[in-house]
Amino acid sequence: MEEKILGLLEGREFPKAAQMLKDMNPADVAQVLEGLPGQNMPLAFRLCPKELAAEAFAYMPPEAQEVLVRGFSDKELEEVMGQLFLDDAVDMLEEMPANVVKRVLRHVDAETRKGINQVLNYPKDSAGSLMTMEYVDLKRSMTVAQAFDRIRRTGVEKETVYTCYVTDSRRKLEGIVTVKDLLLAPMDAVLREIMETNIKYVTTHTDQEEAARALGKYDFLALPVVDFEGRLVGIVTVDDAMDVIEEEATEDMEKMAAMAPSDKPYMKTGVVDTWKKRVPWLLFLMVSATFTSLIIHSFEDALAASVVLTGFIPMLMDTGGNSGSQSSITIIRGLSLGEIRYADVPKILWKESSVALLCGCTLAAANFVKLMVVDQVSLLVAGVVCLTLVLVVLVANIVGSTLPILADRLGLDPTVMASPFITTIVDAVSLVIYFNIAKALLGI
């Protein structure tokens, strides 16, 4: 699609390109435009009908938006900003340099400017920074017919009309009524009688992930956001909640792999930025791994006496690391989905220990056969390796399952207690167990 449009643009067949773009979905237009090189992007953007162009703009990544905004005339800027929903405008401005933000704010109407400034002031990753202020508000004394009138009059510029909010004169949230409720009620019913008063809401400072999960839990299309005085200030919509869920999962995976989370997609992140996200953790883990070296150094005599033992170090360390990762990632995900609570610790410890003993014995049995048949080591050495294996898996599962919960309990992010960190700890413990068992059983 990109190639086709690019071909038409370069062949200066603008009407044909315009025709193709016109029939596309805004999200697809955004994707095609984003891939066009140099001046072709602004060119294609101007070929789109105004409304489609503004919609596509909302779907574009901040870098592409910045290129476009810098090229806009004042009139174009006013048009596009006039069409954007408030939350999309804020998303865009959050990523732009100050001079661009100033220029944009000069070209929006006073009310929008006030809204943008308010939302920009909420903490990053809070429900306040995610919400839109464009919702339909109704009064409890309205009839269904009046409610429909108001939706028809004000609905065009609202992001969602399907959930409407009933507020009092001081903007306190009194009830919620959906368009489905309105459609199924008689036209002369009064909202007071049909509105839902058992309201789920979040505050402006609730974490955006919590807000997104609440929306998912209750299967809502939008969730109201209130300020500290209980006044309705905005709503979080399901499409934004879905994006948050995706972003948070990506962030969790990045942290699990010992990287600082990144805002941008991989292909748009520069080499130096990627380096900055990755190297601090690598350094930290490398320093931690020196403990392992210290342990090996302190057992150098034992190793020199029985060099065959060295060969099993990687297998023992890897197995411990892998078992620990399995436990820690299971627990971290459970915590993040709200399936695991602090009160579950005894049950978790029991389960992880049982699983560890089962896994450890299976691995030890397989390994024992291999040690005797393939490696043909002495029965004692095989015993040392297999016994260590069982203990290492046990320690790995206990460490891997308790550290994330402990971190969570202390108000830290449990995600950093994932594979790399657990592996480093388990490595050191494994070696101490290994060498001590070897010393005891082999008498070295």
Place this chain on the structure above:
Amino acid sequence: MEEKILGLLEGREFPKAAQMLKDMNPADVAQVLEGLPGQNMPLAFRLCPKELAAEAFAYMPPEAQEVLVRGFSDKELEEVMGQLFLDDAVDMLEEMPANVVKRVLRHVDAETRKGINQVLNYPKDSAGSLMTMEYVDLKRSMTVAQAFDRIRRTGVEKETVYTCYVTDSRRKLEGIVTVKDLLLAPMDAVLREIMETNIKYVTTHTDQEEAARALGKYDFLALPVVDFEGRLVGIVTVDDAMDVIEEEATEDMEKMAAMAPSDKPYMKTGVVDTWKKRVPWLLFLMVSATFTSLIIHSFEDALAASVVLTGFIPMLMDTGGNSGSQSSITIIRGLSLGEIRYADVPKILWKESSVALLCGCTLAAANFVKLMVVDQVSLLVAGVVCLTLVLVVLVANIVGSTLPILADRLGLDPTVMASPFITTIVDAVSLVIYFNIAKALLGI
């Protein structure tokens, strides 16, 4: 909340318990009921008003649903099944033993039974198995007023009324019209004129993750599902799409930690099931790790000649494993979000190599200082370790970034090419590099 309800039930204060439950959201009722021990769950369930009970039932996990279904009288079963949306009924039946399924199917009306059987026949994890068949269908010749009439008449039992589907006499999908479009159009407008004909859809056999992401990409509330002849058979709704996105992220994380993905939440999975999910990968990786042992064995002479080298093996292996995880998880997530394509391989290789050299040199510099000041090894040994470090990180990033893409290209699941697998490969390669550099520079 659970404790409070449980206290009321055990004190036989049923009216108070009923009053508390009545005012709660169905999702919360489900959560409370799920946590009640023994016969208290069915008891509390029966205290809820019928509609609330049925709604809460849909939110409950399959195990709790099974307990309830087994205790239901035929009349109760008919009532609850009559209230359930088709897709929730299917979700429930997918997890139940055959005798329970049979009993349930005996107690639903013929049309529902037909729908359930049809959906149960689609492949697991397909859009067909995720969809609901309860949508509002309209005809192109209807006026807006007629459309509203039809929505009012049939809407109560539809999962969503906000997106309506215009079909021809052979059920071919002709257009889409939202309630917002209908509200903003004049009452005598004909659907033909206002419906959107550029339709995004999936087929019954599309992967559910793809369907969920399409819904997210276009910010839809529902996405139509058509069969191979282009006939509309159902819709996927945004609440189910959100659940899919969460489940798929959990599955990816589990696979990244070398576990078979699990359907059930951690706290509900038994010890033996957990063991079965974890031990095959541990065994496989343990066997792979024996290559590492073979490599160490084959360099035993070199190690005996310079025992100090052994101490740095864990640090080198860990750093390689960590760097490889960083690359592989970044790439796997990028693939799963559709941000990375096969054509990007050259760019990715260039970026990963550059990042690797930057990271490797940073780590080597830090390590060199530590080796000279703390460990006080010879300049040559420090050189061997630092040079190895740079090469190991380089290899780790290249292996970590290319293997997932290769797996994806071959139609395999890239997720298994995550940390544990990469670590095993990188470990072996690291040791070969280390010993060869040591042999060359130290002349052992």
